[in-house]
Structures are given as structure tokens and as C-alpha cells.
Amino acid sequence: MNVLMNMRILIMGLALFFLLPAPGYSARKHECSFCHISHTGKGMLLLNESVNDLCLGCHPDKKGIGEHKIDIVPSRQVEGLPLGRDGKITCITCHDPHLWSSLNLLRIEPPELCLKCHSQY
Numbered sequence: 001m002n003v004l005m006n007m008r009i010l011i012m013g014l015a016l017f018f019l020l021p022a023p024g025y026s027a028r029k030h031e032c033s034f035c036h037i038s039h040t041g042k043g044m045l046l047l048n049e050s051v052n053d054l055c056l057g058c059h060p061d062k063k064g065i066g067e068h069k070i071d072i073v074p075s076r077q078v079e080g081l082p083l084g085r086d087g088k089i090t091c092i093t094c095h096d097p098h099l100w101s102s103l104n105l106l107r108i109e110p111p112e113l114c115l116k117c118h119s120q121y
């Protein structure tokens with residue numbers, strides 16, 4: 001094999017490495033340090049912000065018209081989804097930031113997700 005051939009194989013290998021989705025591909029988009037500061041011996045502390053502010057800091061388009069409401073208390077009992085301390089909907093009611101394996105980090109896929117709080121969808 002000549003040098004040029006070796007170069008081609010190397011470049012193709014590199015291209016594949018970067019193009020193929022890794023298992024649990026979301027992990028490549030979110031680094032732990034996006035949301036946590038590591039604290040020697042004490043594990044992971046969440047950045048000192050409310051969860052919604054944390055998420056909206058990088059996803060500012062996720063609030064307002066066309067986006068699902070947050071910061072409201074559902075009128076009916078919600079089972080299987082976490083609400084904020086005050087019983088309000090937060091970004092992590094529907095998303096689990098650690099669920100790398102799920103598309104869009106969703107705890108449950110729609111429509112089941114929506115049916116947790118709505119009678120139809």
C-alpha cells in the first residue's frame with residue numbers, strides 16, 4: 001500500500017468516527033459540566049440556579065408561544081412525572097437530563113407523556 005492509500009483509510013476512519021451516532025448520542029451534546037460543578041469528594045452539585053433558568057440559559061427559545069407552559073400547577077394529579085418543589089411543571093418534568101438513551105431526553109414518549117396530564121392527544 002502506498003502512502004496516499006494509507007492517508008485515505010485514515011481520513012475515512014476519522015470521518016466515520018465523527019459521523020456515526022454513538023450509542024446514547026445525547027451525551028455528546030450535554031456535558032456533565034453544563035449543569036453541574038464537581039465538588040471534591042461530594043459528587044455532583046447542581047449549578048446554583050433554578051432548573052428552568054439553567055435550561056433556558058442555553059435553550060432560550062423553549063419558553064413562550066408555541067412552547068409548553070412551565071411554572072404552573074397542573075389541575076389534576078400527576079403520577080410518574082416529577083414536579084418542582086412547589087408542585088409546578090419544570091423542564092425536567094418531561095425531560096430527564098440523564099436519560100442519554102432517549103431521543104429528546106424524554107422521560108416517556110408522546111402521546112403517553114401528554115396523557116399523564118391531558119385527557120386526549
Ligand code: HEC
Nearest residue numbers: 027030031032033034035036043044046051092096097098
Ligand atoms: C442538562 C443538565 C444536566 C446534565 C447535563 C447532567 N445533569 Fe446531573 N442532574 C441534573 C439535575 C436537574 C439534577 C437534579 C434533579 C434530578 O434528580 O433529576 C441532577 C442530579 C444529578 C445527581 C444527583 C443524584 C440524582 O440522580 O438525583 C448526580 C449524581 C448527577 N446529576 C450526575 C450527573 C453526571 C455524572 C452527569 C454527566 C454524565 C450529569 N449529571 C449531567 C441535571 C443535569
Ligand code: HEC
Nearest residue numbers: 052055056059062063068069070089090091093094104110
Ligand atoms: C410538557 C412536557 C415538556 C416540558 C414541560 C418541556 N418540554 Fe422540551 N420537549 C418536549 C417534547 C415532547 C419534545 C420533543 C418534541 C418537540 O420537539 O416538541 C421536546 C423537545 C425539546 C428539545 C429538543 C427539540 C428542539 O426543539 O430543540 C429541547 C432542547 C427542549 N425540549 C427543551 C426544553 C426546556 C429548556 C424546557 C423548559 C423550559 C422544556 N423543554 C420543557 C416536552 C416538554
Ligand code: HEC
Nearest residue numbers: 026029034035054055057058091092095097102103104105
Ligand atoms: C450549557 C448549555 C446547556 C444547558 C445548561 C442545557 N442544555 Fe440542553 N442542549 C445544549 C446543546 C448545545 C444541545 C445540542 C443542540 C443541538 O444539537 O442542536 C442540547 C440539546 C438538548 C436536547 C435535545 C437532545 C436530543 O436528544 O437531541 C434537549 C431535550 C435538551 N437539550 C434539554 C435540556 C434541559 C431539559 C436542560 C436543563 C435541565 C438543558 N437542556 C440544559 C446545551 C445546554
Ligand code: HEC
Nearest residue numbers: 068069072073074075078081089093110113114116117121
Ligand atoms: C405534567 C403535566 C403535563 C404534561 C406531561 C403535559 N401537559 Fe400540556 N398542559 C399542562 C397544563 C397544566 C397546562 C395548562 C392548562 C391551563 O392553562 O389551564 C397545559 C397546556 C397545554 C396546551 C394548551 C396550550 C397552552 O400553552 O396553554 C397544550 C396544547 C398542551 N398542554 C399540549 C401538551 C402536549 C402535546 C403534551 C405532551 C408532549 C403535554 N401537553 C404534556 C400539563 C401538562
